[in-house]
Amino acid sequence: MPSSKTKHCLAFEHHDHRRCQSQLLSAARELCHSRNIRLTERREQVLQILLQSHQPMGAYEILGQLNRNPEASNIAPPIVYRALEFLLELGLVHRIECKNAFIGCVHPGHASTAQFLICKGCEKVAELDNPTTSLQQEASQVGFMIDHSVVEITGLCAECQAND
């Protein structure tokens, strides 16, 4: 689980993902409840789909999973994109720009400053948990006011290097 002390890289560590998943879902519910915002069934469905793994998913892949359910089939793209928009704004989900894909946030709360390690081997994406300040320093040195940052490092995780 996320910790602010030690250097964690959840996605690349073996862990009880069921627990990980249910904790993140609870956190999402609590966040919405506390802010008096509606985590509707659709929105929760999309979040749950993203929380199934630490691999990012495309919008149409999410759509496919929603439509795999025999009852209530034939859902169309806007529904998924709207749920994603909601979840992104709350910081419950992040967009992986270099893959046009989406992933559940493992440290819900901080919306605009996430950083990711993206493994080309196992395709998992780990969210770093310390918002590096050096970029902010760089930016402020030239008088730039940061609104949103995208930091996506692609390569091979330790395990995939070993298994090559």
Add this chain to the structure above:
Amino acid sequence: MPSSKTKHCLAFEHHDHRRCQSQLLSAARELCHSRNIRLTERREQVLQILLQSHQPMGAYEILGQLNRNPEASNIAPPIVYRALEFLLELGLVHRIECKNAFIGCVHPGHASTAQFLICKGCEKVAELDNPTTSLQQEASQVGFMIDHSVVEITGLCAECQAND
């Protein structure tokens, strides 16, 4: 012009862009010549289009400019994407992931470690010229081997803050 000593942010500084443009074009020609790689007319056309400004352009925008030329019209997407692929591999052009767009590299040579400040006001994109090491440290602390990194900071440049 790019310098490795002072902290520059070319796109946001007033400068003689004609000169900037022609220097970058020359640098590209020299790079290709020295490596015995063919900077064909098409490839150079696409590069020149990207060097027109410090704003990124979508592939179809580039396509539009190519087709604006009355002779040799009706060029199709693959041509642009192939030229871009060539230029990206050489590091003469970068892809701005969060905009699905492309921009000429202002420090030709370093392909995979660029960092950008993207202004929402003037839509210019500045390429930082010191590859920050803190990210690499982060990555190596968890045994991650970096292949390619995307660092895109969106916000407002100093001038756009003043003009708000």
Add this chain to the structure above:
DNA sequence: ATAAGTTACGTTATAATATAACATTATGCC
């Protein structure tokens, strides 16, 4: 409770971005 206002969802169509597959032309080498 009902009406009005708002938010979320559903539906259809289409826009914007990107690539697959194959034909043609240009270039370099023998």
Add this chain to the structure above:
DNA sequence: GGCATAATGTTATATTATAACGTAACTTAT
């Protein structure tokens, strides 16, 4: 020239995303 290779051209289609408009569900006021 004849051959191999690389680059370009062409057609069709895949993938990702949004516009526009209608319906249903929730919220609040009377």
